Amino acid sequence: MSPRAACRLQTLGFTDVYDYVLGKADWLAHGLPTEGEHADVPRAKDVLRDDVVTAQLDEPIGAVRERVARSPYGFAFVLAGDGTLLGRLRKATLDGDADAAAQDVMDPGPSTVRADSKLEKLAARMRQHNLDAMVVTTPQGRLLGVVRRDDAERRLDEADAPGL
């Protein structure tokens, strides 16, 4: 639709016209602010935490293990140089050979959600599958952070509370 709109504007005499081709879906998925009647619907971006431990592909997991021990999480994510999420290091993996490179022992391709995902659906999914957290990335796969189930449920309770 936007290519046709841009073309129409040019036929109407506008010369400096740009087309944000990825559109509103892309904007929302980056967790950026919006305006409108649905702007206040609780979403993943509202409770996003960016304090999760990350590791480089060739990093020995012994070093990652120490950072995870100091964090509130029992896992770490493995990222490419540009921040793209490539894998996950679980607690059991982190307890293994300290010299192993992260990319050799990671679980590749963890499931992710977008920052504009509705919190109500995410919380239900986490309850159903007994998950403590879900991973949030941009549409291009770059890690934004995690949504914890307790945060999601607290935020939904606040949204439901009368007078708030």
Added chain:
Amino acid sequence: MATRIDLDGLQELVAGGAQLVEVLPRGEYVEEHLPGAINLPLKELDAATTRQLDHSRPIIVYCWDGL
């Protein structure tokens, strides 16, 4: 053909004073839109409705996902 831009390009242009135009139907705009965007649905784009746009500033159009 209009220049295609990504998120970085959009943010740079908006910071420089570009006008944001959502071309989706009004109902979708009312529900949620980018900050500062105005709504000019594709089906209503004509000389009269675009009179509110400033010819001297860049215009960025967007829909849901470019399709």
